[in-house]
Amino acid sequence: EPEVTQTPSHQVTQMGQEVILRCVPISNHLYFYWYRQILGQKVEFLVSFYNNEISEKSEIFDDQFSVERPDGSNFTLKIRSTKLEDSAMYFCASSETLAVNYEQYFGPGTRLTVT
Amino acid sequence: DQQVKQNSPSLSVQEGRISILNCDYTNSMFDYFLWYKKYPAEGPTFLISISSIKDKNEDGRFTVFLNKSAKHLSLHIVPSQPGDSAVYFCAALNTGTASKLTFGTGTRLQVTL
Numbered sequence: 001e002p003e004v005t006q007t008p009s010h011q012v013t014q015m016g017q018e019v020i021l022r023c024v025p026i027s028n029h030l031y032f033y034w035y036r037q038i039l040g041q042k043v044e045f046l047v048s049f050y051n052n053e054i055s056e057k058s059e060i061f062d063d064q065f066s067v068e069r070p071d072g073s074n075f076t077l078k079i080r081s082t083k084l085e086d087s088a089m090y091f092c093a094s095s096e097t098l099a100v101n102y103e104q105y106f107g108p109g110t111r112l113t114v115t
Numbered sequence: 116d117q118q119v120k121q122n123s124p125s126l127s128v129q130e131g132r133i134s135i136l137n138c139d140y141t142n143s144m145f146d147y148f149l150w151y152k153k154y155p156a157e158g159p160t161f162l163i164s165i166s167s168i169k170d171k172n173e174d175g176r177f178t179v180f181l182n183k184s185a186k187h188l189s190l191h192i193v194p195s196q197p198g199d200s201a202v203y204f205c206a207a208l209n210t211g212t213a214s215k216l217t218f219g220t221g222t223r224l225q226v227t228l
Binding site for chain 1: 133147156157160206208213215217218
């Protein structure tokens with residue numbers, strides 16, 4: 001069964017460093033998302049991406065964040081200068097379409113630890 | 116800004132019995148609702164969804180009920196199995212304007228033998 005994959009599973013970085021989190025969405029899906037979950041809190045939306053551009057972003061997704069689909073399969077989230085409060089699980093998700101079925105399928109997540 | 120609330124942080128149910136997980140929402144623009152299951156160190160797994168034009172959707176052991184007037188939905192699992200032990204998240208979506216999911220805080224279900 002097709003699934004969303006994410007690498008790395010765990011990333012440790014120092015405050016101020018840049019990180020890139022990688023995702024491979026399900027191959028026939030057209031919509032891509034990033035969410036995050038800070039320990040003990042709920043899953044929060046960061047950004048959605050369709051047709052090679054951001055379609056929606058949350059207040060969390062400030063100028064320090066960017067997304068890219070560099071080729072036909074990868075979808076990346078970059079944090080330019082990490083802060084302690086960026087420590088969280090980051091989930092990539094994809095969906096096939098926004099008509100009829102709105103289900104989003106999630107990857108296993110990348111645990112980002114900023115020290 | 117708790118637009119989606121799951122007021123029970125945890126629930127314990129005996130194997131074979133019914134598990135009922137509840138979710139309330141405040142945003143009347145939400146018109147599509149989803150339930151996800153999450154095991155530790157894994158991503159949320161889609162379980163079942165319901166559109167606001169329906170009041171019930173069933174898939175095997177899982178049934179979701181929607182009460183629009185009360186802005187309330189519930190997930191019924193029957194019979195409950197030990198493998199159902201996980202955190203269950205309710206999520207909501209406004210299909211007209213946005214594709215983002217708004218999640219509740221989750222309910223940890225423990226199915227005991």
